[in-house]
Amino acid sequence: MQKRALLSMASLLFLCSAQIAYSQVNSSYIETIEGEASGMKLDAQTRVQPQKEATLNENFGKIEGGAISDLSQGFTLEQFEDILKNNYIGSYLFYKRLNDEQKLEVFSYYQSNPDPQKVRLKILQVTKAQ
């Protein structure tokens, strides 16, 4: 009985010391990487240029959710935009920056390709052609 109690205590001590050792390794690791971080400097030329970033509000305006949830064939332009807004917010943000003519180009593409991935690529393609 006593032997068993001693064994349990020994295993508990072993587990505790292993845990402490693990924490020590972890904390010394973190200490070292934090030390390296303190002097970290990125190449200034890679920093994003002001004209290459814009706030989403400036670019996209207000975003409101709609009601339809699935992209399939036969939707009107309004419904199509509603679906993008609800389910493909990233694509919708890019879509919203397009002018009316480009939006129609995407919509007409969707009518023959009602596949979210294809529509997304089309939006990107039109965005980049701007």
Place this chain on the structure above:
Amino acid sequence: MILRGLFPVLMICFNSVQALDVKLTQDKEFVEVIHGDKLVRIQRIQDQDHMLEGSFAKTSRKCPPFCIQPMSAGEGVRTVGQVEIFSFMESELLDGTGVIVDSRTPSWWKRGTIPGSINIPFTTFTLEVNDPQLIEVMKSLGAKRRGEVSGFSRAIEQIGLMGGSQKNDEWDFTNAKNVLLWCNGMWCGQSPRAIRGLLELGYPADKILYYRGGMQAWQSLGLTTIVPDN
């Protein structure tokens, strides 16, 4: 008068056709990502005489802990390069089915990151399974903490029924997003640790991607970085 009116239009046309000399790939000049409330364009430094400056020009750091990492961060985890990241940004990230995670500690993150990334320090994935911070982070990755699950349900799940392949005792990964993790590069152990943590939690390996080149490779290619607002 007419010419004056045409000038801005011509400028717009000129700007839109101005091609970059240093493109990302043969057919891609730049990618745009949403970073917080900003739309950021990622491209390369256009100065072809530019030499890398800053901390990532350094070749050597003490090992350990800054040791060279293996190509694979875990069984079933895909290691990717920049081109795959650009595709990821234009697909999964764009539509919210994927997340790019800067898994470095906040002191690294706040000095500059890859646009489109969110900061989840690798230490998060070693928290206790019931820690609210871990639960919150896992939720943001699409994984759900499970409540009490009966032995019978688990038995059924374990034979692959009821979506069992995407669940364990603690988490439901049915809607888990694809997670692309990175840190400082091939000499950095932070993202491999984060990946090990995720795998230990049961996160499906096929939904984890490891960008081994990290900030080191990103900087070497002169790719755009951003200093987070907070």
